[in-house]
Amino acid sequence: xxxxxxxxxxxxxxxxxxxxxxxxxxxxxxxxxxxxxxxxxxxxxxxxxxxxxxxxxxxxxxxxxxxxxxxxxxxxxxxxxxxxxxxxxxxxxxxxxxxxxxxxxxxxxxxxxxxxxxxxxxxxxxxxxxxxxxxxxxxxxxxxxxxxxxxxxxxxxxxxxxxxxxxxxxx
Numbered sequence: 001x002x003x004x005x006x007x008x009x010x011x012x013x014x015x016x017x018x019x020x021x022x023x024x025x026x027x028x029x030x031x032x033x034x035x036x037x038x039x040x041x042x043x044x045x046x047x048x049x050x051x052x053x054x055x056x057x058x059x060x061x062x063x064x065x066x067x068x069x070x071x072x073x074x075x076x077x078x079x080x081x082x083x084x085x086x087x088x089x090x091x092x093x094x095x096x097x098x099x100x101x102x103x104x105x106x107x108x109x110x111x112x113x114x115x116x117x118x119x120x121x122x123x124x125x126x127x128x129x130x131x132x133x134x135x136x137x138x139x140x141x142x143x144x145x146x147x148x149x150x151x152x153x154x155x156x157x158x159x160x161x162x163x164x165x166x167x168x169x170x171x
Contacts, residue, residue: 147171
């Protein structure tokens with residue numbers, strides 16, 4: 001039993017020493033460790049989700065990310081039951097003045113091209129078209145976006161953009 005006392009005292013001293021070191025480190029101003037939770041919060045703010053349904057509606061009219069996001073991941077869920085050919089949805093990011101032109105151009109592109117004309121520079125980011133019960137994601141760089149810029153998102157499936165659109169706020 002006398003052999004356990006020194007071991008317990010040694011453990012207690014290590015605990016006290018480590019606790020004091022941790023308090024010193026956390027109390028130091030400007031230390032990187034203190035900002036780690038903020039970095040994790042920023043990363044979470046750069047991930048967005050939106051859901052479309054068989055009634056041609058997105059569940060959100062506005063999406064926003066902070067200007068600190070270097071890239072954004074958007075996940076589109078299709079909560080309906082109809083197949084992509086009948087009631088498919090995608091998510092397309094554009095500069096707001098281009099919204100109608102991109103929607104019109106998409107009609108001619110067809111389902112095989114996700115209703116996005118190949119090489120359309122007006123399209124800043126887009127997902128593929130999905131049907132009921134499916135999910136898709138896109139990760140895109142924000143390097144070309146301006147904080148406070150006028151951006152919108154829409155579904156380019158023919159006829160859907162009248163109801164399936166919203167504002168995208170960056171910064």
